[in-house]
Amino acid sequence: MMTLERLRDGRLREPEKLASFVLGMCRMVVLETRRGTARREGLLRTYGEVPEAMDPPEQRGLDEAKLSSCLERLPERERSVLILGFYADKPADAVARELGLSAVNARVIRHRGLLKLRECMSTNDGHS
Amino acid sequence: MSTPICIAPIPFAALVEYWFGELAPNEEERMEEHLLACAKCSERLRDLAELGAGIGSAFRSGAVWAVISPAFVQQLKQEGLRLREYRVAPGGSVNCTISATDDAVVSRLQASLEGATRVDLVLLDEQGQGRLADIPFEPAAGEVLFCPSAASLRKLPAHTAMFRLLAVDEAGERPIGDYTFIHTPS
Numbered sequence: 001m002m003t004l005e006r007l008r009d010g011r012l013r014e015p016e017k018l019a020s021f022v023l024g025m026c027r028m029v030v031l032e033t034r035r036g037t038a039r040r041e042g043l044l045r046t047y048g049e050v051p052e053a054m055d056p057p058e059q060r061g062l063d064e065a066k067l068s069s070c071l072e073r074l075p076e077r078e079r080s081v082l083i084l085g086f087y088a089d090k091p092a093d094a095v096a097r098e099l100g101l102s103a104v105n106a107r108v109i110r111h112r113g114l115l116k117l118r119e120c121m122s123t124n125d126g127h128s
Numbered sequence: 129m130s131t132p133i134c135i136a137p138i139p140f141a142a143l144v145e146y147w148f149g150e151l152a153p154n155e156e157e158r159m160e161e162h163l164l165a166c167a168k169c170s171e172r173l174r175d176l177a178e179l180g181a182g183i184g185s186a187f188r189s190g191a192v193w194a195v196i197s198p199a200f201v202q203q204l205k206q207e208g209l210r211l212r213e214y215r216v217a218p219g220g221s222v223n224c225t226i227s228a229t230d231d232a233v234v235s236r237l238q239a240s241l242e243g244a245t246r247v248d249l250v251l252l253d254e255q256g257q258g259r260l261a262d263i264p265f266e267p268a269a270g271e272v273l274f275c276p277s278a279a280s281l282r283k284l285p286a287h288t289a290m291f292r293l294l295a296v297d298e299a300g301e302r303p304i305g306d307y308t309f310i311h312t313p314s
Contacts, residue, residue, distance in 0.1 A: 062182045068191040071183065076195055076249075076263045083187045083194045086180040088203055091148040098197035100266035111141050117179065 063121070070120035078113030081106055132167035143173055147180065190232060190278025195249075195263045201234055201273060215271075218293075218305025226281045227314040234275050237293060239304045241267040244295040247304070249274070253289040262296075286312050 071079055077099075084095045096106035138146075138159065145151050146159045163170050186192050204211060209231040214222045217238045226233050241247065244267060249260040265272050272293060289311065293304040 062178055064182060064186065064189075064191070067179075067182045068186045071186055071192045076260050079192070080195045080264045082183050083192070084197065084200055085148065087184040087187050088200060089148075091150050093150075098199045098266065099264035100269075101264065107141075107145075111144065114140075114144060114176075114179070117183075121179075 066121060067117075070117050073120060074113055074116060077101075077109050078116065081109045082113045082117070085110055132171065134166050134168035136162075138162060138169050138172070140172075140176075143169070143176055147173070147176055187275075190281075193275060193277040193280070195260075195265075195272065195274045196234070197266065198269055198271070198273060204232065214309070216307040216309075218307070221308035221310060223310045223312065225312050225314045226278060230278065232275050232278050233281060234273055235291075235307075235309070237272045237274075237291065237305065237307050238270065239272055239293050241265055241270065241272070241295075241304070243267075244297075244304070246296040247272065248294045248296055248301070250292040250294060251289060252292065254287055281311075282313075284311055284313065 071082070074082070080099060081092075081095055081101075084090055084098060085092070090098075092106040092110060093103040095101070095110075096103045099106070101109070142151070142155075142159065146156065149156075151159060163173060187194065201211065201213075210229055211232050211234050212224075212226060212230045213234045213236060214224050215236040215238065216222050224233070244265070246262050247265050249263050249272065251258045251260075263272065263274075289309045291307045291309070293307075294301045295304050
């Protein structure tokens with residue numbers, strides 16, 4: 001608030017740094033929200049009942065049947081890397097450790113898989 | 129409404145690395161500054177997020193099958209998913225099913241994988257033969273885990289399926305183990 005008031009009054013020093021400042025604040029808020037969520041989940045695991053699995057985020061018209069069909073067409077490694085990565089929100093190095101790959105290789109496989117998946121989703125023959 | 133344009137679009141690979149938090153802090157900061165100012169790249173990031181959510185959803189709903197890892201199975205359990213696991217030794221067989229209350233079935237094929245550079249999984253059943261080439265595996269794990277599509281399993285009649293793990297290299301291929309699954313609908 002103080003920063004905004006100074007900005008309105010034209011008293012802000014180095015106004016060119018405002019964007020970085022706002023981004024930094026946003027990042028802090030997001031990190032705090034993530035930490036809060038992790039803390040709540042930890043407490044629930046320890047003291048509360050395990051909640052039902054959450055619904056996936058609302059999707060904008062993604063053809064789920066087509067996506068499943070496209071996923072089934074991927075080579076095994078690509079499908080495994082994508083599922084472990086996106087389902088469990090794991091970076092490439094974590095996925096690599098679990099599947100006996102190098103981190104670089106896991107990134108390459110993930111990238112290749114995503115490109116194939118996007119291409120399959122954009123064509124009309126995605127259905128099995 | 130006009131389509132937003134971007135004169136310096138973020139490479140797709142970098143967007144993916146940003147999504148998974150793999151960028152260095154300064155790269156991440158630059159990326160966020162660009163994303164905040166660029167509707168086109170923000171839209172591409174949203175498309176990636178949507179695709180990622182769809183991948184997770186497809187697996188969660190049992191629509192696709194996948195070779196997975198022991199750590200991933202542990203995570204599914206911690207999330208509260210009801211898993212039915214079958215651990216089978218080489219040459220062994222197991223009676224198996226999937227019930228209405230199961231979220232997923234995990235097949236754990238015990239195998240000596242040390243020294244193997246490539247492993248293929250072959251399925252033999254009354255319908256014929258299928259081969260999954262070059263499946264991912266962690267040699268030290270001593271097992272290959274796969275999670276069949278629960279949706280497909282629920283439709284299957286009583287039948288017997290045999291899986292064979294093969295180690296493949298330049299010299300040819302050698303069987304690691306055969307595993308028989310005797311499926312009965314619940």
